[in-house]
Amino acid sequence: MGRLSGIVCFAFIFILLLVSPWAYGQAREFHRSRDEARMIFIPPGHFIMGIERQTLRKVYQYDGNQVDLFESELGRKTVDLPGFFIDKYEVTNEQYEKFRRATGHRLPGYWNQRQYNLPDQPVVGVGWADAAEYCRWAGKRLPTEAEWEKAARGTDERWWPWGNEFRTGLANSAEYGLGTSSPVGSFPAGASPYGVHDMAGNVWEICDGEWGFRGDRCKVMRGGAFLSRAVFVRTTVRWCAKAENERNGAEWLGFRCVKEMK
DSSP states (O other), X not given: OHHHHHHHHHHHHHHHHHHSHHHHHHHOEEOOSTTOOOEEEEOSEEXXXXXXXXXXXXXXXXXXXXXXXXXXXXXXXXXXXXXXEEESSOOBHHHHHHHHHHHOOOOOTTTTOTTTOOTTSBOOSOOHHHHHHHHHHTTOBOOBHHHHHHHHHTTTTOSBTTBSSOOTTSSBSTTTOOOSOOOTTSOGGGOOTTOOOOOSBSSEXXXXXXXXXXXXXXXEEESOOTTOOGGGGSTTOEEEXXXXXXXXXXXXXXXXXXXXXX
């Protein structure tokens, strides 16, 4: 009888683990949102956000240019985050069309341009309000800068999602030479430590928050795009769009969503 009770107890605990959100964390990937996006679990804990002056000097030496906006990355600090889920890939045209059909939301810009409208390319021509509405519809939200950066760089302060050495062919950046966005997941070897794809290059990604530098205040984006050089697709780079792009987007601007643990 005692042995049977032990077996029953073990089975009960096993079932609890299977249905628990933590089980998804162990499995790393799950599907549980209206848009049926694959999502990756980012475990709770701290990471280092931003860079210090010494690292910035190395960035300038690497590129041979001193880009003032990189100074907005300064302020290296430890940030503690709860566990959360983030879309494995940028939101695609196919997913956005499902949202449009369900809600009657406006067409994105570039929707009819063949260069940007393949089903598995990231949706572009959407502004912050469009992206936020999509995420709400899907039962999710836009990532904060801290969430985005942890998902991109992990806990070891790496410059790019794959490590500290840039290599052409690991991201759709200017060095790759494609000149347009690529289907999501086209560079699997360039995924982040958690397995999140396209966090360097392809399209800049809309985040929840504002970018402030030398008096400028605007909505923040992360990750660089297909037009961006290697130093602009680093994990700590911050930039913002002009007011028109904040409303209507651009051909180099997309997004992904996050979901909090319940």
